[in-house]
Amino acid sequence: MTSISSFYRSSVGCKMVMALTGIGLVGFLCAHLAGNLLVFKGPEALNHYARTLRDYLPILWVLRVGLLAMFVLHIVSAIRLTQLNRWARPVAYTNKKNVRSSLSSRTMMLSGLVVLSFVLYHLAHLTFRWTHPEFRELGEFDVYQMLVMSFHSPYVAFFYCLSIVLLMSHLHHGIVSLFQSLGLYHGGLQPVIRAAGAGVSVLLAMGFLSIPIAIFCGWIGL
Amino acid sequence: MNVRLHVWRQQSANAPGKMVQYEATDISPTMSFLEMLDLVNEGLVAKGEEPIAFDHDCREGICGTCSLMINGVAHGPNEATTSCQLHMRSFHEGQDIYIEPWRARAFPVIRDLVTDRSAFDRIIQAGGFVSVNTGGVPDANAIAIPKPDAEAAMDAAACIGCGACVAACKNASAMLFVSAKVSHLSLLPQGKIEGSRRATAMVAQMDLEGFGSCTNTQECEAVCPKEISVASIARLNREFLKASVESSH
Amino acid sequence: MQLDAKVPAGNLESKWTRHKFDMKLVAPANKRKKKVLVVGTGLAGAAAAATLAEQGYQVEAFCYQDSARRAHSIAAQGGINAAKNYQGDGDSIYRLFYDTIKGGDFRAREANVYRLAEVSVQIIDQAVAQGVPFAREYGGLLANRSFGGAQVSRTFYARGQTGQQLLLGAYSALSRQVGCGAVKLHTRSEMLDLVVHEGRARGIIVRNLATGQLTRHVADAVVLATGGYGNTFYLSTNATGCNVTATHRAYKRGAGFANPCYTQIHPTCIPVSGDHQSKLTLMSESLRNDGRVWVPQKQGDKRKPADIPENERDYFLERKYPGFGNLAPRDIASRSAKEACDSGRGIGDSGLGVYLDFSAAISRLGKPLVAERYGNLFQMYEKITAENPYETPMRIYPAVHYTMGGLWVDYNLQSTIPGLFVAGEANFSDHGANRLGASALMQGLADGYFVLPSTLGNYLAENSTPALSVDAPVFQTVQGEVEAQVQKLLSIQGTRSPSSFHRELGLLLWEHCGMARDKAGLEMALRKIPELRKTFWQDVRVTGSGAALNQELEKAGRVADFLEFGELMCLDALSREESCGGHFRTEYQTEDGEAKRDDANFSHASVWEYQDGRAPVMHKEPLVFENVKLATRSYK
Known part of the structure; x- marks a missing residue:
């Protein structure tokens, strides 16, 4: 136990926790997107998927708890490291240029916070249905209809799109970074990892963006 | 040529500092950046003002003493160049040049542009060595070392410990420095033996000194005058992970 | 002053073992x-401090730099010799010994040089064990190269950064001892005086450069490993902070100073580009393996090098020394360059430079191979001069590089003050x-790792030093003198900066005590230096206070010592009426302009003893050669 706590207390160990939880979260995103894309197959496919998940409620809860734990750990570690990093430079430069670092790498906290607020809204929106009381009148698993109704609102569609773009930025740096934090970013692997980071983040974003855009533009509807 | 300097002046560690403007006139483009500062200082001394304090020693890019943040970039605009090897021909007539010290909690300002980088030494003291005493060592050719390993170790060992990596990092992280030393030694059979202990001890000391964490922005690699690669940070992370796994058994 | 070299009896090969x-x-x-107490943390100091601590002594180490790793040993490029004979090309301890004695123009002590060659092999073992990444062959064994015209390949190297890597090795050994509490390290700490009590070196007075505070340190023995005095010339390849203060103060406290006129002028440095120049940069000697040195045949020929046809160029080293050509030893190559420039054929705006031309090598070997051999050096040259050596010849000129003279030491590296060791x-001692x-x-490493730890132990075993406190009157007196000097410097408030005096002294010495010296010039320098010193003490302006980081005050203190020491260099040069090695007296040369040694009258080390208020007294340590036959160096 002491070795785990000293591991986590060190800045390097803490970064590894961020990397490992990041892997889990990226995995979740991939699975989530695969399910979401069923929207293009029509209402039955999507709603059947949603219902099937509920059929395995105990497993779903295990996954949910695991996901929540990773999410919380990722955020807590990020806050801890950010505090440490701010503390490490008490006096700012009056003039500072960035030579190689990417914008996404320097704005991880910002993109992360927007993604966090999005996740909270997303849960309130579709899982708990607090934001749209009218959803309660729908059938319990009519996910399809909820989506279509929501994304007809330009505000909701825009916020979803914005969040997904920032999520892409977050992943663009995060995926490469996690390999570095776990010590896997070296030699011939470097270009592969960089390409994978860009590819995975862009593909995920395109996938997630396709749904609100398709609905808002009326390509799919009721 | 003439340039306008904006220089951080700070009397002592605890005194407040501020940017002060100086005109540097009749500068030759063949001068090194530090010789330009020498000239400005001669002018200040002639006026009875205290010259700008800055660290420098070998002036040939190897001792790692010089440490200036020039126009927002550690060691200035030229790649793979220390402040002392930068020449005024890299600037243009009338340019505004901002000069600041390395800024990090672990590198407190002593005066003006001079900072205390002894934190780096304490990190080395925590484990940046091979534990051998003088004498009684095997013949130098007793252990063959593959040439690529020796070359890779040399790449990492080229670090001059100037602290530009810390200065450039948005988190004031010392990971490039620490990883260069860890990489250099862990790539050689002589250093591999205590690799785990070294990585753990050096990372612990690094944290204790108040450096930030590495968020893999690679800004350090871009300003490193000796072009140390961030691949060495990955190597340090591996060593650290290995050490943590070993210690949990 | 007693000069007992304490060379052990017995034959050369067994002296050190015995x-x-x-x-x-x-x-x-x-x-x-x-x-x-170990002052200086370069190769010798760091190695000595680490080794003494490993053996169990309490050690305190001091350096003026902000880190022990920054001592100027770090700048050495080329490599380190060792008689390993890994290449099987006929090298041996005896050959390295002989080459060193001959290279030193028969002005070094045989027994010391033999011991140096003997322990050289251990140094490489030690460095490798510490993790020094020397260059290797594909088979995994250590690589060697031939260096500086040596006929065997005995030089070990780590790219062009051998000094850096060896220093980092010694620094890591030192850091290990600091980490476990065996060494107390004081950085940004400059030794300003030596404390001698009852005839023995017992402590030092140190100024903390960051705070200005003076502290006293007492010990059973003191080691000075504070480097050479090349910066007396102002412009040299030394780091700007290198200074003579520690050794000069020891000299003033009674340590004999030997051969201060021996300075090495390195032939391949980048020429001075203007009055603003603060230091000179060395380009590795290895460049002369493939570069050809030339000047125009005509005086004042200011054409571009490419416009000067082959038959109007003078490849003067190849012409004068057909046997060695461009690889003639450092002193000879430097002097020839100076002669060429003195005859009005120097190149560049200042006329103080010669070409080092790679065009022949590029057409013979191809650009890729030249780039592989010298790419990093070409890059460094281009960084400084903004000229591309692949396209236009390099400009080079000799510069002060190393000083062979230093505090006199016996075989045990002990100076004439008991308890004061110098490394x-x-x-x-050796060059x-x-x-x-x-x-x-x-x-540096031989002294630090292998010689000094043994001989110092012997001193401590043989001599029991009485208890002494830093509050003792002797410490108060010496600290008082140091304080007085600091106050004096601050109080003059004249008109000139310390650097301006330093620059003037440097020019004077370069002119009259540089590559070539003569009686008239040296006598003139001996008149001018005291005048300059007098002006310094009347007109120097040191801003700020003594109670904080004050780089002007640091400079002023160092310049004050250079101004005294420069005079000693000239005195020594004047008294040595012969030419040998780096000391070339124009009056003593052969008909074809080569150095003419006078073994009958000058086969000795000149050791100077300080006299308060009077001219120093010279003592002689005769050099006895029992194993080598004195010969005239010829590189024709």
């Missing part, structure tokens, strides 16, 4: 009670009148 056995040891329990470039390439690193 001596190591004869020396007394300190019992482990007593070592803990003995304290040693590395700071002592005079005679000229140092061979790749031998400075060897000597």
Whole structure:
């Protein structure tokens, strides 16, 4: 136990926790997107998927708890490291240029916070249905209809799109970074990892963006 | 040529500092950046003002003493160049040049542009060595070392410990420095033996000194005058992970 | 002043082994009670401090730099010699010994040089064990190169950064001892005086450069490893902070100073580009392996090098020394360049430069191979001069590089003050009148790792030093003198900066005590230096206070010592009426302009004893050569 706590207390160990939880979260995103894309197959496919998940409620809860734990750990570690990093430079430069670092790498906290607020809204929106009381009148698993109704609102569609773009930025740096934090970013692997980071983040974003855009533009509807 | 300097002046560690403007006139483009500062200082001394304090020693890019943040970039605009090897021909007539010290909690300002980088030494003291005493060592050719390993170790060992990596990092992280030393030694059979202990001890000391964490922005690699690669940070992370796994058994 | 070299009896090969056995040891329990101060943390100082601490002594180490790793040993490029004979090309301890003695123009002590060659092999073992990444062959064994015209390949190297890597090795050993509490390290700490009590060196007075605070340190013995005095010339390849203060103060406290006129002028440095120049940069000697040195045949020929046809160029080294050509030893190559420039054929705006041309090498070997051999050096040259050596010849000129003279030491590296030991470039012992390439690193580490820890132990075993406190009157007196000097410097408030005096002294010495010296010039310098010193003490302006980081005050203190020491250099040069190695007196040359040694009258080390208020007295340590036959160096 002491070795785990000293591991986590060190800045390097803490970064590894961020990397490992990041892997889990990226995995979740991939699975989530695969399910979401069923929207293009029509209402039955999507709603059947949603219902099937509920059929395995105990497993779903295990996954949910695991996901929540990773999410919380990722955020807590990020806050801890950010505090440490701010503390490490008490006096700012009056003039500072960035030579190689990417914008996404320097704005991880910002993109992360927007993604966090999005996740909270997303849960309130579709899982708990607090934001749209009218959803309660729908059938319990009519996910399809909820989506279509929501994304007809330009505000909701825009916020979803914005969040997904920032999520892409977050992943663009995060995926490469996690390999570095776990010590896997070296030699011939470097270009592969960089390409994978860009590819995975862009593909995920395109996938997630396709749904609100398709609905808002009326390509799919009721 | 003439340039306008904006220089951080700070009397002592605890005194407040501020940017002060100086005109540097009749500068030759063949001068090194530090010789330009020498000239400005001669002018200040002639006026009875205290010259700008800055660290420098070998002036040939190897001792790692010089440490200036020039126009927002550690060691200035030229790649793979220390402040002392930068020449005024890299600037243009009338340019505004901002000069600041390395800024990090672990590198407190002593005066003006001079900072205390002894934190780096304490990190080395925590484990940046091979534990051998003088004498009684095997013949130098007793252990063959593959040439690529020796070359890779040399790449990492080229670090001059100037602290530009810390200065450039948005988190004031010392990971490039620490990883260069860890990489250099862990790539050689002589250093591999205590690799785990070294990585753990050096990372612990690094944290204790108040450096930030590495968020893999690679800004350090871009300003490193000796072009140390961030691949060495990955190597340090591996060593650290290995050490943590070993210690949990 | 007694100059007993204490060379052990017996034949050359067995002296050191025998001596190591004869020396007394300190019992482990007593070592803990003995304290040693080591000043300087370059190769010699860091190695000595680490080794002494490993053996169990209490050690305090001091350096003026902000980190022990920044001492100027770090700048050595080429390599380190060792008689390993890994290449099987006929090298041996005896050959390295002979080459060093001959290279030094027969002005070094045989027994010391032999010991240096003997322990050279251990240095490489030690460095490799510490993790020094020397260059290797594909088979995994260590690579060697031939260096500085040596006929065997005995030079070990780590790219062009051998000094850096060896220093990092010694620094890591030192850091290990600091980490476990065996060494107390004081950085940004400059030794300003030596404390001698009852005839023995017992402590030092140190100024903390960050705070200005003076502190007293007492010990059973003091080691000076503070480097050479090349910066007396203002412009040299030394770091700007290198200074003579520690050794000069020791000299003023009674330590004999040997051969201060021996300075090495390195032929391949980047020429001075203007009055603003603050230091000179060395380009590795290895460039002369493929570069051809030339000047125009006509005086004042200001055409571009490419416009000067082959038959109007003078490849003067190849012309004068057909046997060695461009690889003639450092002193000879430097002097020839100076002669060419003195005859009005120097190149560049200042006329103080010669070409080092790679066009022949590029057409013979191809650009890729030249780039592989010298790419990093070409890059460095281009960084400084903004000229591309692949397209236009390099401009080079000699510059002060190393000083062979230093505090006189006996075989045990002990100075004429008991308890004061001197290691590395700071002592005079091994290089005679000229140092061979790749031998400075060897000597620093030999002294620090292997010689000094043994001989110092013997001193501590043989001498029980009485208890002494830093509150003792002797410490108060010396600190008072240091304080007085600091106050004096601050109070003059004249009109000139310390650097301006330093620059003037440097020019004077370069002119009259540089590559070529003569009686008239030296006498003139001996008149002018005291005048300059007098002006300094009346007109220097030191801003700020003594109670904080004050770089002007640091400079002023160092310049004050250079102004005294420069005079000693000229005195020594004047008294040595012969030419040898780096010391070339124009009056003493052969018909074809080569150095003419006078073994009958000058086969000795000149050791100077300070006299308060009077001219120093010179003593002689005769050099006895029992194993080598004195010969005239010829590189024709």
